[in-house]
Amino acid sequence: xxxxxxxxxxxxxxxxxxxxxxxxxxxxxxxxxxxxxxxxxxxxxxxxxxxxxxxxxxxxxxxxxxxxxxxxxxxxxxxxxxxxxxxxxxxxxxxxxxxxxxxxxxxxxxxxxxxxxxxxxxxxxxxxxxxxxxxxxxxxxxxxxxxxxxxxxxxxxxxxxxxxxxxxxxxxxxxxxxxxxxxxxxxxxx
Amino acid sequence: xxxxxxxxxxxxxxxxxxxxxxxxxxxxxxxxxxxxxxxxxxxxxxxxxxxxxxxxxxxxxxxxxxxxxxxxxxxxxxxxxxxxxxxxxxxxxxxxx
Numbered sequence: 001x002x003x004x005x006x007x008x009x010x011x012x013x014x015x016x017x018x019x020x021x022x023x024x025x026x027x028x029x030x031x032x033x034x035x036x037x038x039x040x041x042x043x044x045x046x047x048x049x050x051x052x053x054x055x056x057x058x059x060x061x062x063x064x065x066x067x068x069x070x071x072x073x074x075x076x077x078x079x080x081x082x083x084x085x086x087x088x089x090x091x092x093x094x095x096x097x098x099x100x101x102x103x104x105x106x107x108x109x110x111x112x113x114x115x116x117x118x119x120x121x122x123x124x125x126x127x128x129x130x131x132x133x134x135x136x137x138x139x140x141x142x143x144x145x146x147x148x149x150x151x152x153x154x155x156x157x158x159x160x161x162x163x164x165x166x167x168x169x170x171x172x173x174x175x176x177x178x179x180x181x182x183x184x185x186x187x188x189x190x
Numbered sequence: 191x192x193x194x195x196x197x198x199x200x201x202x203x204x205x206x207x208x209x210x211x212x213x214x215x216x217x218x219x220x221x222x223x224x225x226x227x228x229x230x231x232x233x234x235x236x237x238x239x240x241x242x243x244x245x246x247x248x249x250x251x252x253x254x255x256x257x258x259x260x261x262x263x264x265x266x267x268x269x270x271x272x273x274x275x276x277x278x279x280x281x282x283x284x285x286x287x
Contacts (some may be wrong), residue, residue: 010262031192031223040227131226136221 004115006077009067010163012052013078016068017170018099019045020177022092030089041096041132048125055121069181071175073166081159083170086136093139094152100136103129103162108187164165195221196246197229198239207239 022042029035053064060067063116081099107129110122143149181188192214199210212278215221218240225240276282 025284031214033220037224037227040231131223134219138223141215 008056016049
């Protein structure tokens with residue numbers, strides 16, 4: 001696999017798995033407005049994953065769906081930060097803030113890439129990520145004085161971009177995420 | 191402590207703003223974000239006005255003790271007068287032509 005395909009899968013997996021985790025707030029967020037907000041952010045992230053998988057799929061001669069759902073959990077290249085199930089609001093916001101910071105730096109690097117296709121997609125994704133960053137920043141400003149939030153930032157910071165193996169939480173997520181596709185033989189047309 | 195913010199939406203440039211709904215938010219930044227999210231992200235608005243509900247002066251009672259309905263513009267039976275004038279001139283209404 002080329003370095004480019006590996007990088008695309010890394011980012012796509014981050015976005016897909018984070019999108020999944022963010023979507024877990026649908027219906028249970030502390031405020032109805034945040035229910036809508038987090039669900040929308042989740043949907044954006046999964047949309048970004050789709051676009052990145054498509055780019056990788058063209059290079060690897062496969063499809064976005066196969067890359068997203070037909071790999072084994074150990075083949076995913078996402079970082080530890082996005083895998084965790086975080087049913088506490090302050091930990092979810094801490095992850096949101098840490099991820100958006102790291103993602104912004106990554107997108108800046110990609111936008112400056114010589115690969116026009118990759119740079120173009122990064123610019124497109126970044127136009128939506130601006131709003132995710134605004135959302136993360138205003139929550140950060142709101143919670144910054146809370147010790148529980150600060151503790152969550154400290155706890156999760158080392159997991160940003162940590163791609164050496166996976167946590168125990170990826171496999172149950174993977175099982176649920178891929179259960180419908182795995183219920184039918186490979187190559188089934190949906 | 192959250193507030194209710196009323197959101198007004200302009201569909202196309204130059205058109206009047208119409209009340210679209212409301213969002214609940216603790217401050218202006220959250221109100222802006224939620225309003226963009228709920229009333230603007232699908233390209234359905236050219237502009238939004240977001241106003242804290244308590245900045246609105248509501249007027250809900252209109253006293254008309256003496257029933258002075260001659261003050262009202264809707265008192266003129268314009269439709270009838272037009273019909274009479276048309277009958278006199280022998281012309282039909284635009285839609286009947």
